[in-house]
Amino acid sequence: MRGEILMKNIILTGDRPTGRLHIGHYVGSLKQRVELQNAGDYEKMFIMIADTQALTDNFGTPQKVRDNIIEVMLDYLSVGLNPEKVTFFVQSEISALPELTCYYMNLVTLSRLLRNPTIKSEIKDRGFDNENKGIPVGFANYPISQAADITAFKANIVPVGEDQLPMLEQAREIVKSFNGIYKCNTLVMPEPIIPQNKVCSRLPGTDGNSKMSKSLNNCIYLSDDSKTVKEKIQSMYTDPNHIKITDPGKVEGNTVFTYLDAFSTDKHFEKYLPEYHNLEELKEHYRNGGLGDMKIKMFLFNIMEEILQPMREKRKYYEKRIPEVINILKNGTAEANKYADKTLDEVKSAIGINYFSDESFTNEQIEKYDR
Numbered sequence: 001m002r003g004e005i006l007m008k009n010i011i012l013t014g015d016r017p018t019g020r021l022h023i024g025h026y027v028g029s030l031k032q033r034v035e036l037q038n039a040g041d042y043e044k045m046f047i048m049i050a051d052t053q054a055l056t057d058n059f060g061t062p063q064k065v066r067d068n069i070i071e072v073m074l075d076y077l078s079v080g081l082n083p084e085k086v087t088f089f090v091q092s093e094i095s096a097l098p099e100l101t102c103y104y105m106n107l108v109t110l111s112r113l114l115r116n117p118t119i120k121s122e123i124k125d126r127g128f129d130n131e132n133k134g135i136p137v138g139f140a141n142y143p144i145s146q147a148a149d150i151t152a153f154k155a156n157i158v159p160v161g162e163d164q165l166p167m168l169e170q171a172r173e174i175v176k177s178f179n180g181i182y183k184c185n186t187l188v189m190p191e192p193i194i195p196q197n198k199v200c201s202r203l204p205g206t207d208g209n210s211k212m213s214k215s216l217n218n219c220i221y222l223s224d225d226s227k228t229v230k231e232k233i234q235s236m237y238t239d240p241n242h243i244k245i246t247d248p249g250k251v252e253g254n255t256v257f258t259y260l261d262a263f264s265t266d267k268h269f270e271k272y273l274p275e276y277h278n279l280e281e282l283k284e285h286y287r288n289g290g291l292g293d294m295k296i297k298m299f300l301f302n303i304m305e306e307i308l309q310p311m312r313e314k315r316k317y318y319e320k321r322i323p324e325v326i327n328i329l330k331n332g333t334a335e336a337n338k339y340a341d342k343t344l345d346e347v348k349s350a351i352g353i354n355y356f357s358d359e360s361f362t363n364e365q366i367e368k369y370d371r
């Protein structure tokens with residue numbers, strides 16, 4: 001019985017194809033997706049490449065979006081997401097999504113959209129609040145379009161990073177409002193799931209900056225080679241006052257320790273630093289002085305390599321089979337379309353605008369004019 005309920009889970013999530021995925025994406029979301037995939041408690045698991053959403057703030061540089069579709073697919077496949085278990089698809093190919101968006105737009109006010117904290121900070125970051133720029137309607141609207149992404153597939157579980165919680169809140173409001181206004185239970189209420197380890201949902205850049213970004217050049221990418229990873233770890237921000245090995249060091253705000261919080265396990269200590277039992281002991285030694293940055297950086301490097309090396313191998317395999325990768329995406333998109341089209345039909349009939357597939361429409365109109 002319990003099994004039957006669990007098998008009804010529909011999991012959906014996605015990413016904007018605006019760049020290669022990095023280890024922040026990995027601990028913040030990809031790792032959890034692989035775990036969900038392997039746990040198998042679902043009827044369907046969808047992963048969407050959100051190119052339409054990426055265009056809402058990259059409409060002037062579409063080549064960037066185009067170039068990152070397969071890049072992101074390779075990232076997915078390299079972390080161990082399995083095309084036999086997951087349906088991968090491209091957002092812009094699902095025509096039911098903009099149609100659903102259109103009906104949901106009536107249910108949300110402009111002021112509600114602009115109250116979304118993630119949207120607010122993104123407007124600032126992108127300079128849309130400058131007097132000569134302005135907020136593109138498509139951009140402000142993307143939380144509604146994201147509600148369409150989620151509801152089109154009747155997803156009840158949406159694994160996301162913390163920054164996406166306001167989007168899920170918006171989607172939930174739309175579901176409640178739609179089902180209420182049209183007196184139906186067509187739309188399914190989605191629940192977000194976020195990583196349990198706090199550090200994982202907001203991993204800082206290697207320079208200690210709270211945001212990882214390509215322009216800051218502070219990310220370790222899943223596709224970085226060993227040498228690049230080593231260089232990036234060697235130049236990581238630690239404690240600027242920890243100059244001599246004997247100096248006491250600070251652990252808080254020390255990026256290497258933040259990364260160790262996110263990635264290290266007691267097993268890693270056993271394997272690479274057996275003189276310590278766990279991270280607490282290592283931190284204690286660092287605080288007291290006598291532990292050099294090089295040693296903690298090498299430890300982190302060993303852990304990262306253990307995680308990244310198998311990914312590099314899988315990536316190499318798929319890089320030699322690009323047509324196969326494109327086919328995975330194409331077939332997934334065809335399948336996704338079936339689900340979304342079905343929901344669109346249900347949505348239209350809930351509103352009552354399914355004129356040609358609804359016999360009662362014909363009868364109703366005959367009766368009306370039969371005077």
Ligand code: TRP
Nearest residue numbers: 012013014015016050053146149
């Ligand atoms: N907004 C998400 C991000 O930037 C990507 C996304 C688009 C998404 N549609 C979605 C995530 C639906 C989960 C569900 O990461």
